[in-house]
Amino acid sequence: MAGVTDIFSLLPGEPEPERRARREPEAPEGEPTGQPASGPSSDRRPRDNRGRSRSVVRSAIGVAGELLITAGVLVFLFLGWQLWIQGIALNNTQTNEASGLSQQWNASPVGPVAPASTDPAASTGAPPADGSGGVAPIVMAAPAETKQFAVLYVPRFGADYKRTIAEGVDAKAVLNAGGAGHYEQSAMPGAMGNFAIAAHRDGWGSPFIKINELKIGDPIYVETQDGWYTYRYRDTEYVTPEGVDVLSAVPQVPDAAPTDRLITLTSCNPLYIASERIIAYGVLDSFTPRSAGAPAEIAGLTGKGA
C-alpha cells in the first residue's frame, strides 16, 4: 500500500496499522493517532508507547530535512545577496568615493610643476608617441599600498559609471571593495609602458561585468590628481590565469622597450566561472591637465555623488 516514493515505508518496523488508520480513519484495526485530522501529518505523535520511538525517529528525520532545506535556501540567499544586494551598496560607495576624490583634487589642485615625477618623454617635451599632439602626460609617483589614487570612467560600462582605482590587487584589501586595483609592478597612468588594473567581473559590485562589450575606439578615462588620461580601447585577449606577460610594458613581449602608453584591464572569464582571464587593452589618446577641466563626455560626471 505504501508508495515506493514514501521514505517512511523504508524504515524498519513501520506501523502498518497506524498508516492505514491515517489514510482510512474508519478501518477497524486502526490505532488511535491521538490527534485530530487537521494539521500536518508528519508531526503527529501517537500516544501509545509502541509508536513513540518510531515517531521520535520520524520527527528527527523531519527536523533534519527541514534544516537541510533551510541551509540550502540560506546558501542561495547568500549568493543572491552577493551578486545583487551587496553590489548595489558597493556601487553607491564607489560612486561617492570617486566623487570625493575628484572634489578633493579640484579643491587643492596639484600644479603642473608639482608632479612627483615625470615621464622621460614628458620631461623632454615630446608629445605622446601616439597622442594627438596634445599635452605631454604628467605621470604621478606610485602611491602607498591600498591608497585610492585614480578614478576610472568607462561610458561603455554605463552612462554614470565611475570606480576608484587603488594601489595593489589584493582581493580583500582592494578588489572586494568594488573598485579596480592597480598592479604595482606596472606603470602609472599616462606613462610609457603599461598601466594595468584588475577588477571583479561578477560579484563585489561587478565593476568589469561588461568588459567583453567594449568596442574599438571606446574611451577609457582615468582621472588622477594631475588630470584626465583618455585611452581608447584597442583589443581583447583571453589568457590563462598564469599569463602574467599581459602586464609587461609591451604585453606578451617581456623585456621589450615600450613604445606605447597602454592601459590593460584584467578580469575573470568566463562569467561566473573564472577559469581564464579576459584582458582588454587601450592606447593613450590624449591627456587633459586638471587646469583645462574634464573631457566633455565625463564633465557632468566628475565629482558628482550617488
Next chain:
Amino acid sequence: MYGSLWRVLPGPVWLRILMVVVAVAIILFALSTWVFPLVDGLLTPGQPVTVDP
C-alpha cells in the same frame, strides 16, 4: 520543526501569516546586514581576477 512553530503561534490564520511575514523580513534584514558581510569576509578571497605567476 516549522509545523511546530506554526502551531505555537497564537491567533487566527491571517495574524499568524502576518507574524511569519514579519519574522522572515527581520531574518532577511539581519542576514543581509550582518551575517552575509561577515561570511563574505571569512570566505577565501573569492573569485580570482588577477593574473599571477
